[in-house]
Amino acid sequence: MTVKHRTQVGIVGAGPAGLLLSHLLALGGVDSIVIEARSRAYCEARQRAGMLESTTVQLLRAVGLGRRLDAEGLEHDGIYLQFGGERHHVNFRELTGGRWVTIYAQTEIVKDLIRARTADRAALEFEVSETEVAGLDSDHPVLRYTDSAGQRHEVTCDAIAGCDGFHGICRPAIPRGGLRLVAERSYPYGWLGILAKAPPSTDEVIYCRHEDGFALHSMRTPEVGRLYLQVPADEDITRWPDDRIWDELQRRLGVPGWELQTGPILEKGITPMRSFVATPMQYRRMYLAGDAAHIVPPTGAKGLNLAVADVAALATALIRLLRDGNPALADAYSEHCLERVWRATHLAWWMTAMMHVVPGQDPFESALQLAQLRNLVTSRAAATMLAENYTGYAPLRYDPATRVVPTPLWPWVA
Numbered sequence: 001m002t003v004k005h006r007t008q009v010g011i012v013g014a015g016p017a018g019l020l021l022s023h024l025l026a027l028g029g030v031d032s033i034v035i036e037a038r039s040r041a042y043c044e045a046r047q048r049a050g051m052l053e054s055t056t057v058q059l060l061r062a063v064g065l066g067r068r069l070d071a072e073g074l075e076h077d078g079i080y081l082q083f084g085g086e087r088h089h090v091n092f093r094e095l096t097g098g099r100w101v102t103i104y105a106q107t108e109i110v111k112d113l114i115r116a117r118t119a120d121r122a123a124l125e126f127e128v129s130e131t132e133v134a135g136l137d138s139d140h141p142v143l144r145y146t147d148s149a150g151q152r153h154e155v156t157c158d159a160i161a162g163c164d165g166f167h168g169i170c171r172p173a174i175p176r177g178g179l180r181l182v183a184e185r186s187y188p189y190g191w192l193g194i195l196a197k198a199p200p201s202t203d204e205v206i207y208c209r210h211e212d213g214f215a216l217h218s219m220r221t222p223e224v225g226r227l228y229l230q231v232p233a234d235e236d237i238t239r240w241p242d243d244r245i246w247d248e249l250q251r252r253l254g255v256p257g258w259e260l261q262t263g264p265i266l267e268k269g270i271t272p273m274r275s276f277v278a279t280p281m282q283y284r285r286m287y288l289a290g291d292a293a294h295i296v297p298p299t300g301a302k303g304l305n306l307a308v309a310d311v312a313a314l315a316t317a318l319i320r321l322l323r324d325g326n327p328a329l330a331d332a333y334s335e336h337c338l339e340r341v342w343r344a345t346h347l348a349w350w351m352t353a354m355m356h357v358v359p360g361q362d363p364f365e366s367a368l369q370l371a372q373l374r375n376l377v378t379s380r381a382a383a384t385m386l387a388e389n390y391t392g393y394a395p396l397r398y399d400p401a402t403r404v405v406p407t408p409l410w411p412w413v414a
């Protein structure tokens, strides 16, 4: 037998997008359910992003999620750009008049969100299977799933939020013709990422273009480093024993007088790189947010920040629709988000193209990469363009009076 329920918003996926959306909706007085295919432990341990724009940090603080972020996050003024054996600091705080970036792992954001939703007695179900969305042509779409005990459920909703990542079921459920444009590009390389019990050998993140490929030195805590190496897209991880990874990182990141501290590697994995944008990000009353709608290559650190900005807009739109009876923002959701998504897609594509080197690369290509990097470290205007795009776009300021995030980028709707 199927158990039937009713809620206002059915959310598929308990990644950062789905969890934050349910938190923001609750603040605005809108009910939701979040269903997630994986276990809570898996979601809390999945190693991914770590770099937050200051706009993301400000929003998380304003909605009661800043306590551990403020205590444990590592606030950085900018980044280092390294090329041709030279390392240059780009000070975002100075260039943007106060914006910064914070290192705080996605795992920790997910833990904070799950704790907050659980404390709020939110409807949040892990380890569900056979998730389906139906009735997408009506004003009451339906979410169906089987819970971890094998019980089938059917939830009638006023809206569905597809926050189920790139491989989720919501985007493919959009009827033929419902997506106008699916823009995609894959890159011939991936990132081999490690998490290591080795104190970071840098105070701020280093993006390094080296003749043998890109390397990135990031961190998680003062004791744990997070580092990445460009490898071929189809690379076999077994070809990278720990010693080879450390040797290659030292070779690519090395500058005179600097030593890379090494230590036990706690985790390693290879991530392919692609750009993907689905347009529009909504089909009637089903809205896509985060990686379900778009993927950027990780150079530029935009994926998680875009997911946060999407759901800030979506929560506002759904609260206006379902609490206040005003559909204007919900109708404009996709158009609003895509402006920022394409700007971030451009930044990620540009940084990726500038920093990665493929074997046998055309010398013309290499000279253009170096000319752009040289321009960034010698021209204040060029560095400001990077700083503005890297640290975030329009502010995400929560307004406690209306319990929504006002949307200054939507001049055409009240």
Ligand code: FAD
Binding pocket: 012, 013, 014, 015, 016, 017, 018, 035, 036, 037, 038, 043, 047, 048, 049, 050, 051, 052, 106, 128, 131, 163, 164, 165, 166, 167, 168, 169, 193, 271, 289, 290, 291, 292, 298, 300, 301, 302, 303, 304, 305, 306, 307
């Ligand atoms: P996800 O985190 O993918 O969450 C989707 C959830 O939906 C998952 O929990 C999944 O299990 C669930 N789900 C899927 N299908 C179903 C189903 N049928 N039923 C129920 N649940 C389902 N971004 C940055 O901003 N900064 C960075 O520094 C950065 N670095 C990165 C480094 C790496 C190595 C990687 C891989 C990504 C990085 N990103 C970064 C990108 C960032 O991690 C993602 O953009 C972010 O996870 C998107 O969040 P999301 O909630 O949209 O999707």
Ligand code: DHB
Binding pocket: 048, 049, 050, 051, 103, 205, 216, 218, 219, 226, 298, 299, 300, 301
């Ligand atoms: C991290 C990841 C990124 O993609 C990036 O551009 C910077 C930092 C990180 O995992 O810390």
